[in-house]
Amino acid sequence: LVLQWPVTLLLSCQRPSLISSRYVSKTATKSVSEFEYDAPSMKTAVPGPNDIQLCLSPGLQNVGAVHFFCNYEESRGNYLVDVDGNRMLDVYTQISSIPIGYNHPALMKVMTNPNNVSTFVNRPALGILPPENFPDKLIESLLSIAPSGMRRVQTMACGSCSNENAFKTMFIWYRNKERGYANPSEQEVDTCMINQSPGCPDLSILSFMGAFHGRTLGCLATTHSKAIHKLDIPSFDWPIAPFPKLQYPLEEFVRENAQEEARCLEEVEDLIVKWRQKGKPVAGIVIEPIQAEGGDNHASPDFFSKLRNIARKHGCAFHVDEVQTGGGTTGKFWGHEHWGLDDPADVVSFSKKLLTGGYYHRDELKPDKPYRIFNTWMGDPSKNLFLSEVLNVIRRENLLEVVTRSGKALLQGLYTLQTQYPHILSRARGQGTFCAIDACNDATRDSIMIKARNKGLFMGSCGEKTIRFRPALVFKEYHVHQLLNILNDVLAEHK
Amino acid sequence: LVLQWPVTLLLSCQRPSLISSRYVSKTATKSVSEFEYDAPSMKTAVPGPNDIQLCLSPGLQNVGAVHFFCNYEESRGNYLVDVDGNRMLDVYTQISSIPIGYNHPALMKVMTNPNNVSTFVNRPALGILPPENFPDKLIESLLSIAPSGMRRVQTMACGSCSNENAFKTMFIWYRNKERGYANPSEQEVDTCMINQSPGCPDLSILSFMGAFHGRTLGCLATTHSKAIHKLDIPSFDWPIAPFPKLQYPLEEFVRENAQEEARCLEEVEDLIVKWRQKGKPVAGIVIEPIQAEGGDNHASPDFFSKLRNIARKHGCAFHVDEVQTGGGTTGKFWGHEHWGLDDPADVVSFSKKLLTGGYYHRDELKPDKPYRIFNTWMGDPSKNLFLSEVLNVIRRENLLEVVTRSGKALLQGLYTLQTQYPHILSRARGQGTFCAIDACNDATRDSIMIKARNKGLFMGSCGEKTIRFRPALVFKEYHVHQLLNILNDVLAEHK
Numbered sequence: 001l002v003l004q005w006p007v008t009l010l011l012s013c014q015r016p017s018l019i020s021s022r023y024v025s026k027t028a029t030k031s032v033s034e035f036e037y038d039a040p041s042m043k044t045a046v047p048g049p050n051d052i053q054l055c056l057s058p059g060l061q062n063v064g065a066v067h068f069f070c071n072y073e074e075s076r077g078n079y080l081v082d083v084d085g086n087r088m089l090d091v092y093t094q095i096s097s098i099p100i101g102y103n104h105p106a107l108m109k110v111m112t113n114p115n116n117v118s119t120f121v122n123r124p125a126l127g128i129l130p131p132e133n134f135p136d137k138l139i140e141s142l143l144s145i146a147p148s149g150m151r152r153v154q155t156m157a158c159g160s161c162s163n164e165n166a167f168k169t170m171f172i173w174y175r176n177k178e179r180g181y182a183n184p185s186e187q188e189v190d191t192c193m194i195n196q197s198p199g200c201p202d203l204s205i206l207s208f209m210g211a212f213h214g215r216t217l218g219c220l221a222t223t224h225s226k227a228i229h230k231l232d233i234p235s236f237d238w239p240i241a242p243f244p245k246l247q248y249p250l251e252e253f254v255r256e257n258a259q260e261e262a263r264c265l266e267e268v269e270d271l272i273v274k275w276r277q278k279g280k281p282v283a284g285i286v287i288e289p290i291q292a293e294g295g296d297n298h299a300s301p302d303f304f305s306k307l308r309n310i311a312r313k314h315g316c317a318f319h320v321d322e323v324q325t326g327g328g329t330t331g332k333f334w335g336h337e338h339w340g341l342d343d344p345a346d347v348v349s350f351s352k353k354l355l356t357g358g359y360y361h362r363d364e365l366k367p368d369k370p371y372r373i374f375n376t377w378m379g380d381p382s383k384n385l386f387l388s389e390v391l392n393v394i395r396r397e398n399l400l401e402v403v404t405r406s407g408k409a410l411l412q413g414l415y416t417l418q419t420q421y422p423h424i425l426s427r428a429r430g431q432g433t434f435c436a437i438d439a440c441n442d443a444t445r446d447s448i449m450i451k452a453r454n455k456g457l458f459m460g461s462c463g464e465k466t467i468r469f470r471p472a473l474v475f476k477e478y479h480v481h482q483l484l485n486i487l488n489d490v491l492a493e494h495k
Numbered sequence: 496l497v498l499q500w501p502v503t504l505l506l507s508c509q510r511p512s513l514i515s516s517r518y519v520s521k522t523a524t525k526s527v528s529e530f531e532y533d534a535p536s537m538k539t540a541v542p543g544p545n546d547i548q549l550c551l552s553p554g555l556q557n558v559g560a561v562h563f564f565c566n567y568e569e570s571r572g573n574y575l576v577d578v579d580g581n582r583m584l585d586v587y588t589q590i591s592s593i594p595i596g597y598n599h600p601a602l603m604k605v606m607t608n609p610n611n612v613s614t615f616v617n618r619p620a621l622g623i624l625p626p627e628n629f630p631d632k633l634i635e636s637l638l639s640i641a642p643s644g645m646r647r648v649q650t651m652a653c654g655s656c657s658n659e660n661a662f663k664t665m666f667i668w669y670r671n672k673e674r675g676y677a678n679p680s681e682q683e684v685d686t687c688m689i690n691q692s693p694g695c696p697d698l699s700i701l702s703f704m705g706a707f708h709g710r711t712l713g714c715l716a717t718t719h720s721k722a723i724h725k726l727d728i729p730s731f732d733w734p735i736a737p738f739p740k741l742q743y744p745l746e747e748f749v750r751e752n753a754q755e756e757a758r759c760l761e762e763v764e765d766l767i768v769k770w771r772q773k774g775k776p777v778a779g780i781v782i783e784p785i786q787a788e789g790g791d792n793h794a795s796p797d798f799f800s801k802l803r804n805i806a807r808k809h810g811c812a813f814h815v816d817e818v819q820t821g822g823g824t825t826g827k828f829w830g831h832e833h834w835g836l837d838d839p840a841d842v843v844s845f846s847k848k849l850l851t852g853g854y855y856h857r858d859e860l861k862p863d864k865p866y867r868i869f870n871t872w873m874g875d876p877s878k879n880l881f882l883s884e885v886l887n888v889i890r891r892e893n894l895l896e897v898v899t900r901s902g903k904a905l906l907q908g909l910y911t912l913q914t915q916y917p918h919i920l921s922r923a924r925g926q927g928t929f930c931a932i933d934a935c936n937d938a939t940r941d942s943i944m945i946k947a948r949n950k951g952l953f954m955g956s957c958g959e960k961t962i963r964f965r966p967a968l969v970f971k972e973y974h975v976h977q978l979l980n981i982l983n984d985v986l987a988e989h990k
Contacts, residue, residue, distance in 0.1 A: 054630060065622045065869060066622070066623060067624055068624065069624075070624050072614070072619065094618070094620040097618070097872070102616075104616070111606070111612045111615055115568075117606045118567045121598055121602045122570065122593070122597050125589040125592065128590070129561070129562055129563065129564075129575075130561060131567050132549065132566055134564075136552075157652040161652070161711060164655075165711075171729065172728075184726055184727075192725040193719050193725060195725075199727075202729060203727075203729050214870070216659040216713055217662070224688050227679075227684045227688060230694065231667075231670075232667045232669075232694075233666050233667075233695060234695055234696060235690035235691075238690060240689055351871070352871060355618070369723065370558075371723050371724075372726075374560060374710065376654060376846070386616075
């Protein structure tokens with residue numbers, strides 16, 4: 001098997017041409033052991049002519065959302081190459097879902113190992129006919145990174161399915177508590193078949209304004225970040241609490257932020273009581289460690305700790321949605337590890353950088369019977385193969401330390417930029433490389449992003465006027481400086 | 496790259512040992528060009544000792560549902576090998592999701608083609624950054640088999656996500672019609688953020704008793720096959736129509752069945768009117784061409800044709816869920832092709848044998864704006880690579896004809912068995928190899944299945960007392976005779 005990349009690499013490794021001005025950051029030296037490009041290299045504006053041509057392809061859905069078509073074969077590490085040969089520093093990484101960069105050699109080796117072929121070719125119905133090595137693969141991958149207090153994991157195909165099934169797990173647990181772990185009544189069995197209570201009970205999940213937990217109908221009832229996600233889709237009457245609107249930098253507004261968090265927590269308790277009185281008790285509370293899609297909104301460890309206590313006090317399960325924060329991007333493997341609680345969650349869901357969806361849960365949330373949480377595939381063992389290698393690379397290359405170091409440099413650089421351009425930028429914030437900064441309005445934000453892209457820096461947006469940074473875990477200080485230099489160039493030219 | 500299978504094959508290709516009695520069927524000769532085993536070969540009862548050991552593995556969820564652990568490396572074609580070296584003729588095929596058997600050489604070649612490596616290693620966010628070849632791959636795979644009248648397809652990760660997003664597509668289409676394709680009002684935009692109407696409207700999907708459309712919260716509101724799926728999970732107040740309870744063989748009960756179907760269709764129209772009056776109009780009707788999980792319940796082309804007309808008359812979208820019936824198993828690529836309508840559906844969803852989830856839809860159901868139907872991955876291009884090869888094999892080996900021929904032999908054999916054992920078996924039915932037969936009760940059904948498994952035949956169940964046959968498309972008449980012989984042995988021994 002001859003892989004294409006070493007040849008291509010020799011041909012394409014040239015020094016940057018378009019990027020010249022260096023205002024903010026010094027260029028760091030790059031280790032020679034890495035096989036990626038040195039820098040962005042732009043040949044056309046993005047989208048370029050090949051790209052525009054491809055957008056006319058018949059049968060393609062949702063072309064309106066396509067940013068550009070990619071040449072994944074030519075992409076390496078932190079650099080994404082488009083179909084016009086433009087090479088961009090990618091700090092969006094497929095909506096935060098590429099853990100260790102493009103075409104990482106460790107992942108390419110998974111493909112060339114003949115022992116792995118069968119896992120790709122024969123996708124099993126994992127719930128009933130798991131492969132012989134599945135328990136071992138779980139132990140060496142997902143169970144090796146299980147959050148504190150958890151030793152059970154259920155894989156799923158994607159983030160939405162993970163949250164849907166996590167919700168179901170909480171509903172089942174809650175009703176079993178309510179009926180004293182007795183068998184369901186005949187009436188429950190009969191009514192559930194026709195969508196009616198008591199078999200299909202009026203339970204609810206409490207979520208937060210600005211949250212994003214997915215877009216299937218159950219998840220969508222807990223998502224409140226953008227109208228485009230929710231318009232025209234029927235939903236559930238479930239309680240929605242305010243998420244703290246903090247002032248940044250957090251350490252300068254400790255008192256104001258604590259007041260804001262107290263206000264939100266009070267509202268949470270009020271809603272739990274109110275919905276219980278309505279006959280729609282809250283079975284679970286779901287929250288992101290950092291609201292991502294909703295605008296990179298942070299809260300303090302104290303807030304989460306108190307929220308966890310409220311959940312325990314009222315008998316609600318506490319579900320931490322780590323779909324975007326999980327996998328190392330905050331500098332710890334799980335975002336909620338920053339809270340320092342002994343007992344942080346009942347359920348932790350994941351997807352994206354973990355390459356497979358799924359969720360961990362405490363022993364007591366294990367469904368009482370088989371087939372209550374079930375579907376045909378229940379995940380995909382071929383994704384676990386890649387995940388094992390990703391975890392090896394994270395450990396071998398100390399990538400959590402890399403993220404912490406790069407994250408500090410990035411946040412420091414963003415502080416400098418917002419001081420330099422206070423009329424354009426504000427509210428720089430972040431944990432690890434999970435960083436963000438606000439523009440003065442959405443038009444300015446969008447314009448900065450397009451200009452940066454044409455200079456070889458591809459970023460994502462979130463919230464109303466926020467730029468979010470979601471680089472891979474192999475994003476080094478060297479890349480931080482490239483990012484800051486391009487961003488500075490754009491801001492300097494900004495009218 | 497050295498693949499393992501040719502070596503193993505030489506070692507394991509021995510003649511059957513346990514299967515000796517031949518009551519029903521003659522043994523057909525097998526073409527030498529195939530690389531699979533000749534017959535089942537059993538070494539232990541199932542589950543065997545290695546299997547029982549593995550069930551004790553820490554961290555494994557839902558062990559209660561595990562039938563046995565598999566050795567997928569050693570499995571070939573129609574034969575599934577377990578961890579104790581038992582080799583079974585598999586007519587359940589991972590809940591009907593293995594299209595052309597285990598370790599098909601055409602699929603193994605996909606893995607050894609260096610051009611494909613990048614597609615496996617770099618999973619894109621398809622909605623925003625598709626790979627260069629994605630439109631072409633869609634054209635050569637999913638669009639080449641698009642149902643009549645459809646030229647748009649949206650891939651998704653699994654069956655439930657496919658149906659969830661198909662429902663959303665129908666809701667969006669329905670509301671756009673209702674508001675005359677105007678922009679949503681400010682009130683709609685505001686209320687949708689907090690799950691309230693008019694932004695989150697009280698629309699419904701009409702489904703049928705006995706249906707199975709998945710187990711996420713939206714899908715689950717249209718699933719009514721087993722209480723274990725639905726108990727304790729909140730649901731929507733959506734209308735549920737009776738599915739015809741037909742008598743088999745269909746051709747002997749034409750008049751009785753027509754009456755039963757007319758009764759159900761009348762109920763459908765009543766429910767549509769009633770739910771409109773309730774303020775929860777039916778945006779779409781969802782139905783399986785053959786209810787699978789619910790017990791392999793058939794209906795006539797006339798029923799579906801009239802149902803389609805009712806949907807059109809009342810302005811509801813018509814969604815055919817082909818997750819289990821699609822992919823060739825009925826003898827046509829799509830189950831609904833048997834209806835012979837020019838204009839059969841607005842939406843057709845799929846998964847399982849198609850290896851990727853997704854749905855086709857008519858042009859008029861295209862969402863009016865980007866990002867309305869969206870998630871991070873939106874499918875997985877590596878699955879499309881396998882699907883292209885599956886389609887090549889289906890065409891090259893005329894597998895739809897194979898299915899039709901094997902299906903006829905299978906159904907004929909089941910008729911013979913139910914004549915021979917009328918106190919045990921009844922209601923043999925099927926289309927292609929998508930066949931089923933009822934036992935006199937669930938205990939008998941389960942006992943037959945376990946005994947057959949110990950003789951090397953692995954079958955699935957559905958409904959209350961039904962055995963369902965879901966072989967791969969490479970299931971030849973030779974295998975039909977093996978199946979019938981084992982089943983006959985079991986029945987002959989049945990007390």
